[in-house]
Amino acid sequence: MSWYRTEGSPQKYDEHFDQWLPRTQRQAEHPWPYKIIMAKKTKGYVLDAGCGFGCLARFIKNGLFLDFSSVALKKRWVGGSRPRARSNVEQLPFRNEVFDSILAVEVMEHLDDPKRFIAEVYRVLKKGGFFTFASPWNDPSETHKWKEISNAVIDDWLKPFFPKYTFAVPPERKERFMIYAYK
Numbered sequence: 001m002s003w004y005r006t007e008g009s010p011q012k013y014d015e016h017f018d019q020w021l022p023r024t025q026r027q028a029e030h031p032w033p034y035k036i037i038m039a040k041k042t043k044g045y046v047l048d049a050g051c052g053f054g055c056l057a058r059f060i061k062n063g064l065f066l067d068f069s070s071v072a073l074k075k076r077w078v079g080g081s082r083p084r085a086r087s088n089v090e091q092l093p094f095r096n097e098v099f100d101s102i103l104a105v106e107v108m109e110h111l112d113d114p115k116r117f118i119a120e121v122y123r124v125l126k127k128g129g130f131f132t133f134a135s136p137w138n139d140p141s142e143t144h145k146w147k148e149i150s151n152a153v154i155d156d157w158l159k160p161f162f163p164k165y166t167f168a169v170p171p172e173r174k175e176r177f178m179i180y181a182y183k
């Protein structure tokens with residue numbers, strides 16, 4: 001598969017999580033407050049798309065956790081017995097209209113094609129379902145395909161499927177933004 005060979009390949013994330021840097025460990029124990037707020041806003045059956053090592057699992061009662069890094073999902077998993085699966089979020093392995101809420105925290109900037117992911121989110125979200133995502137505005141990290149995200153980019157990604165959305169900046173992390181939208 002083409003996505004498997006790109007800069008943001010699962011191997012890159014496996015290597016990244018394998019190092020288990022002190023800041024990664026801190027995120028596992030104390031996720032940034034805005035991430036917790038986002039997780040707590042979800043309702044019903046939740047998909048945490050690009051869940052990493054599951055630092056938000058304890059804030060989501062009824063969820064499925066998806067990532068393409070097997071190191072995150074196995075060796076470094078901190079989400080207890082929560083159901084999880086390995087998959088590319090750009091091709092969600094679910095039938096239509098399954099989830100009440102979908103969460104993608106700091107995932108969009110890693111994707112080859114965020115619009116494709118959003119189309120998939122729309123497809124697997126129930127009518128009236130809730131979609132929330134967060135990303136940094138500018139971050140040139142190696143694994144980021146999208147090193148700069150403007151308001152125009154957000155509009156371009158979202159508007160075909162979610163014409164209305166709410167936008168916020170976490171008070172404690174102004175270099176990031178959060179989006180809330182309903183199907």
Ligand SMILES: C[S@@+](CC[C@H](N)C(=O)[O-])C[C@H]1O[C@@H](n2cnc3c(N)ncnc32)[C@H](O)[C@@H]1O
Pocket residue numbers: 008013027035049050051052053055066067068069072087088089090104105106107110111112
């Ligand atoms: C910055 S981490 C965020 C993890 C978690 N959401 C959090 O906030 O702690 C980005 C995650 O997205 C995953 N990821 C990136 N591209 C992906 C893709 N196409 N399919 C599935 N997971 C992906 C990576 O493996 C990594 O775990």
